[in-house]
Amino acid sequence: MIEQETQRPRRRRWPYVILTAATVTAVGVTAVLVLGQGGDAKADKGNQQTNSKTSKVLRSTLEEHEELSGKLGYSGKFDVTAAGGAGVITWLPKPGDHLGRGDAVYKVNDKPVPLLFGDKPFWRKLESGMDKGADVKILEQNLRALGYTGFTVDDKFDAKTAAAVKKWQKKLGLEQSGAVDPASVVVQPGAFRVSTVDALLGAPAQGKVVSGTGTTRTVTVDVPVEKQSLAQEGAEVVVNLPGGKSTKGKVTSVGSVAEKTEEQNGVGGGKTVIKVEVQLNEPEAVGKLDAAPVQVEFTSRRKEGVLTVPIGALLALSEGGYAVEIVQPDGSGKLVAVELGMFAKGKVEVSGSGLTEGATVKVAGL
Missing domain, CATH: 2.40.30.170 (Efflux pump adaptor protein, beta barrel domain)
Structure with missing residues (x-):
């Protein structure tokens, strides 16, 4: 009944009320503001709504949030504990510092204790001729990542590994022993950001030093x-x-x-x-x-792939239900009854016979 176009000779009138975004909530229409009775759809200039604009019927995805x-x-939580080597803490990072592979986490007797990446701490001294182990592989992976070569990354500590360790120790300003003591490095899963400093300068190098988070x-x-x-x-x-x-x-x-x-x-x-x-x-x-x-x-x-129009395109019919006014190719209007679905961010899902994607609808201006 709603879909037929009103022609000027018949002057049939469809009473309706224009809805605006302010009159519709995200869960449905709650109230309407009466702006006037609609005349025939193909109105002359005297009857046109001068504050209306147009929009397209779009196929969209609607979301409620x-x-x-x-x-x-x-992300993450990091706790750094000194391994109990001899000496005192002579330098500490500041909260907010980002520490990456090879960076000094703290200093003992003015010597840096660098950060290495791994899933477990070193529990024994790493040196040439020792038994194979996962800790050896962690050390070699870090040496390779820091740019040292000439050895095979595996779980065996041989003379080539020792030579790479010596080069690394030289760059750090440490004694070039070719061996790595557990107290001389910090092993953590990755780079971290210092959140709190727990140790004190001059304190023995033992116990908790810093806490941190991921980057x-x-x-x-x-x-x-x-x-x-x-x-x-x-x-x-x-x-x-x-x-x-x-x-x-x-x-x-x-x-x-x-x-x-x-x-x-x-x-x-x-x-x-x-x-x-x-x-x-x-x-x-x-x-x-x-x-x-x-x-x-x-x-x-x-909801994906549903037909939508701006909320301001809805017309509340006095006989009940809702409609939109489709703009015809000749500029005339045709009221099309619609069923309302989901509301989201100023748009509403609509369905109804005679409603097609891409059609132009009138929208009440504010």
């Missing part, structure tokens, strides 16, 4: 257990930063253990949450911000 609070930080910028979100379906590993999210900027990220870790958050200002009990970690696609977007509060948008609902 839920925003949760998060905190900027860095990858991340956001940690406490997701209430009842909303854990929002956080799927690999899912794309939007991170809204202080100051109005935003950047994209990806969920890289979803906790499996529920935790109780602390009370806020001593009032009320904490809530049960799971820890979710988000890695930023463009870490440089956050600049020097650290431990800053952010808002993370998770996709709560998604």
